[in-house]
Amino acid sequence: MIELKQIHKYYNPGTINEMCLFDNFDLTVRDGEFVSVVGSNGSGKTSLLNIICGSIRVERGQILMNGRDITREKEYKRMSHIGRVYQNPAMGTCPTMTILENMSLADNKGKLYLLGKGTDKKRKDYYRDQLSLLNLGLEDKLDVKVGSLSGGQRQAMALLMSTMTPIEFLILDEHTAALDPKTADTIMELTDKIVKEKNLTTIMVTHNLRFAVDYGNRLLMMHQGECVLDKSGSSKSRTQVDEILKLFNEISIECGN
């Protein structure tokens, strides 16, 4: 479970550009929830993910992970429990290394890793098995540099790599946004499969309202640092894209956009 309690987040505090994004913001994500987060540009979605991952600090409030206060814990420590996939496929993989090296790197997340050390046959077979789940033929290209793969192939690898070690939480930051519609569909199906198989508590920020509606068991809409919609259970499963779009438009009109 992830709990954010009375979070205050200011950008540029003490300057003329000071901006209060979160003012007493609360959110609880329960175990096993797959939360889709939508919202207009600048509504605070990425900041929310950054606060959970420890990439940015908060001025006030508490962040709890399974009841443990991690508010002051460094990002690298938190990330041993969290997998994160970014919008840019280049963020989650190393382009100058081969598929095998990337898999080995992800496999050794959090451990003292010696690049010179070879990967034994058993481990190589395991990587092949994992890669074959992607149905992209990458299991036969272990020696190919990841930089030569397509964006979709790299994002599939980033997803696999971020969920290889035992994690509890998966953070998806517009992870299909840079992909063509068909590849985005494939990656989304793969995401759903991994989330279900590994029973990961997941937060997915997306601008794709169809994905937000079709996947996950909870839907949040953010606006100006607040949750203006929070649907779960049967209410979420009954939600239609049109309904979300209508709310989006109403909010935009209110803001004069």
Ligand SMILES: Nc1ncnc2c1ncn2[C@@H]1O[C@H](COP(=O)(O)OP(=O)(O)OP(=O)(O)O)[C@@H](O)[C@H]1O
């Ligand atoms: N490092 C920063 N310094 C100053 N202001 C920031 C910083 N990061 C974000 N902001 C501001 O905080 C607000 C929320 O930004 P954030 O990136 O969290 O929104 P978002 O909902 O993810 O937007 P988008 O959909 O465009 O990615 C915006 O007004 C943005 O300008």
